Each structure stands twice: as C-alpha cells, then as structure tokens.
Amino acid sequence: MNIGDVAKRAGLPAKTIRYYEDIGLITPLRDDNGYRRFRDSDLHKLAFLGRARALGFTIEDCRTLLALYDDKTRxxxxxxxxxxxxxxxxxxxxxxxxxxxxxxxxxxxxxxxxxxxxxxxxxxxxxxxx
Amino acid sequence: MNIGDVAKRAGLPAKTIRYYEDIGLITPLRDDNGYRRFRDSDLHKLAFLGRARALGFTIEDCRTLLALYDDKTRxxxxxxxxxxxxxxxxxxxxxxxxxxxxxxxxxxxxxxxxxxxxxxxxxxxxxxxx
DNA sequence: CTTGACCTTCCGGTGACTGGAAACCCTATC
DNA sequence: GATAGGGTTTCCAGTCACCGGAAGGTCAAG
Missing domain, CATH: 1.20.5 (Single alpha-helices involved in coiled-coils or other helix-helix interfaces)
Structure with a gap:
C-alpha cells in the first residue's frame, strides 16, 4: 500500500503519517521508486496511533503504549x-x-x-x- | 518602573512582558541605559492581558479586547x-x-x-x- | 573594586503537526 | 512520443504563546 491508501484506511493525513515515520513511530518499507510501502502491521500501528491520539495521549505516551503493546510480557x-x-x-x-x-x-x-x-x-x- | 517590578505587580514573567512588547501589545518607554520604563498605563494593560489570558482568550483576542477597551465609543x-x-x-x-x-x-x-x-x-x- | 542582582538582545526549542514549493513517478489519452 | 493529471518525494517555514539559556551591559551596596 502507498501512503494515500494507508491515509484513507487509517483516517490520518499523509502528512501526519510521514511525520510519524520521521519521529520513528513507524518504519514502512520503500519501493525502488522511493515510495513508502506499508505493510498491514504499519497500517495496524497507524490505526492504533490514531485511536490513542484521539484519546488525547501525547506522542510520547503513544510511543510507550506501542512498546507495551509489542511487549507480550508487559x-x-x-x-x-x-x-x-x-x-x-x-x-x-x-x-x-x-x-x-x-x-x-x-x-x-x-x-x-x-x-x-x-x-x-x-x-x-x-x-x-x- | 523596571520590568522586574512590573512583572511582580502584574503577576507575569518578565519574558512574557518582553514578548508582549515584541508583538506590539504594549510599548513601554526606554531609559537612557536601554532599560524599559513602564508607565502605570502599561502596568494596567499588562494586568488586563493577564486576566484575559487567564480566561483563555488568545493573544489576538486580547489585542482586540484592548482596542475595544481603548475605544470609548465601542x-x-x-x-x-x-x-x-x-x-x-x-x-x-x-x-x-x-x-x-x-x-x-x-x-x-x-x-x-x-x-x-x-x-x-x-x-x-x-x-x-x- | 568587586560582587551580585538586575537588565539587554538574540537564538533555539516546545508539540504535533500543516502548508507550500520544487521535483520525481505513474498511468492514460491523444 | 508528448502531455495531462494525479500521486509521491524531500525540505523549509510557520503555527501558538511563550521559555531557557548564553553573552554581555548596568547599577547599588559593601
């Protein structure tokens, strides 16, 4: 998936998604043409982030929440x-x-x-x- | 009055007062040594601003409010x-x-x-x- | 004469993006 | 093959209302 598709599906602006990559919340792959290629796991993370942000968690909170989510021994x-x-x-x-x-x-x-x-x-x- | 006195009396940090001058909300005089010299009217405005900000008005709202306050025909x-x-x-x-x-x-x-x-x-x- | 408390300006950072410019890529149509 | 229109890329600047800190000038007291 390219950024436009992911943006629609996650309900986030493409700008925001690029920003989230910038600050290391997600790390999509890249195609040969330089376009970001998003896996399902990226989309999933973005949806997670969207919901956490909608509840008012700060970005740093979101980072922690994602880490906790990934940590199955939390x-x-x-x-x-x-x-x-x-x-x-x-x-x-x-x-x-x-x-x-x-x-x-x-x-x-x-x-x-x-x-x-x-x-x-x-x-x-x-x-x-x- | 120097900035420290005004800061105490208006209950605003000196930094904030300088900022308010920067953006043209107040225009204190200057002494020969370059220090700002505040008139009673400046103090009055700053107290006004402090209260308006405490009520959550934006700076631009405050600018308008000050103008309305000055305009006796409002x-x-x-x-x-x-x-x-x-x-x-x-x-x-x-x-x-x-x-x-x-x-x-x-x-x-x-x-x-x-x-x-x-x-x-x-x-x-x-x-x-x- | 030095100490310490003031004051000055200027620069950079905050949070979480958003807007815009300039350029590249892809597909479809003529 | 040229062109048009979409999508994408990076990068830079701006938002809001300040705050922190550096480097330096000023002033009163001891």
Whole structure:
C-alpha cells in the first residue's frame, strides 16, 4: 500500500503519517521508486496511533503504549498507570476550562450586548473586580 | 518602573512582558541605559492581558479586547460577541475532553492493573472494539 | 573594586503537526 | 512520443504563546 491508501484506511493525513515515520513511530518499507510501502502491521500501528491520539495521549505516551503493546510480557499495571495519569491530566484540564467557562459565562450574561459602550466584561478585565 | 517590578505587580514573567512588547501589545518607554520604563498605563494593560489570558482568550483576542477597551465609543455588543464566541470554543473543548474522559475512564476501570499482560486498554487501542 | 542582582538582545526549542514549493513517478489519452 | 493529471518525494517555514539559556551591559551596596 502507498501512503494515500494507508491515509484513507487509517483516517490520518499523509502528512501526519510521514511525520510519524520521521519521529520513528513507524518504519514502512520503500519501493525502488522511493515510495513508502506499508505493510498491514504499519497500517495496524497507524490505526492504533490514531485511536490513542484521539484519546488525547501525547506522542510520547503513544510511543510507550506501542512498546507495551509489542511487549507480550508487559504488566497491565503499567498500561493502567499511564492511562490513569493521562486521565488525571484530562480531569485537571476539564476543571480549569470549567472554571473559565463559569467566569466567562457570568460576564457574558451580565453584558447588555447593545450599542452602548458600557461593558462589564471589559470592566472586569480592567479591574479584576465585578 | 523596571520590568522586574512590573512583572511582580502584574503577576507575569518578565519574558512574557518582553514578548508582549515584541508583538506590539504594549510599548513601554526606554531609559537612557536601554532599560524599559513602564508607565502605570502599561502596568494596567499588562494586568488586563493577564486576566484575559487567564480566561483563555488568545493573544489576538486580547489585542482586540484592548482596542475595544481603548475605544470609548465601542458597542458592548462587539465585546459580548467576542466573549460569546470564545465561550463557545471553551464549551466545545470541554465536551471533547469529557468524551475522552468517559472513554478513558471506562478503559481504566476495566483494566485489572496487575502483573498479567492482558489489558483491555491496549486491546481497545489495537482494535477499536471493547 | 568587586560582587551580585538586575537588565539587554538574540537564538533555539516546545508539540504535533500543516502548508507550500520544487521535483520525481505513474498511468492514460491523444 | 508528448502531455495531462494525479500521486509521491524531500525540505523549509510557520503555527501558538511563550521559555531557557548564553553573552554581555548596568547599577547599588559593601
């Protein structure tokens, strides 16, 4: 398979696939004309990567996950620990965004949104006071 | 005031303040020795920027917000629209993270986390099936 | 006069790509 | 055989909002 086919099947842009090769996540073969030739195992890895990335794992996490996947003697505890740490980060991020949302939502609601200049959003930003 | 004082008062790193000057958000004066000299208005702007950034506005949003703040003939509707658009983005982001969290949380819970290799987290990543 | 705390600019790196340029390859049609 | 249109290659630069560090200038205290 050439990169275009793999891109379609894995649901990843060709650019991204080349990038993943650059950073050593995959190592497709090469045809005589220089084109990358992807094995099923490459496609499989790319799909794995796509799903891991969709869950928000960093590239370095993905590298570790792939290694764990390959290591048939891994302890599931190692995978779980990585996933739990990532989950914690996500929850922190959610909490942070919710806090922003709450503040911002109040500000937006308190703003008349008409053609007068008075604006509690700007006042708040300017003074830190409501 | 020199940059160190302003940094303390505005709660921003000196590096960030220099960066904000670079991209034209502030234009402090200069002393004969080349040191930046900050007026109260600069400090005020920096505090404004710090709060806007803490609410997650992009730098370009901040630029617009500062301009609106300076424009005493603005319509509050313009500010509100910007803030509402940003709020929408935050809510999208929260929803996306919550979806990740839900999936990931299920996976983590279903993983024994012992020293055996069987791991539903890896299985899911590998196949996309639970 | 030296020490140490400031300050300056400049360069490079971050994460995970994305866009674009210039060039090569392959297949199909005229 | 020429050409057109797709696919592919590499490489370089840009994204966002900074941060770290180097090399050097400035200032106040002891």
């Amino acid at each position: 302890a599931s505890a190692d995978v779980k620990e990585l996933a739990q740490a990532h989950l914690n980060k996500i929850e922190d991020k959610i909490a942070q965004l919710q806090s922003m949302r709450d503040t911002l939502s109040e500000l937006v609601q308190s703003c008349a949104g008409d053609n007068r200049p008075d604006c509690p959003i700007l006042s708040d930003l300017a003074t830190g006071q409501h | 319509a509050s509707a313009d500010v509100k629209e910007l803030a509402q658009a940003h709020l929408n983005k935050i809510e999208d982001k929260i929803a996306q993270l919550q979806s990740m969290r839900d999936t990931l949380s299920e996976l983590v819970q279903s993983c024994a986390g012992d020293n055996r290799p069987d791991c539903p987290i890896l299985s899911d990543l590998a196949t996309g099936q639970h």
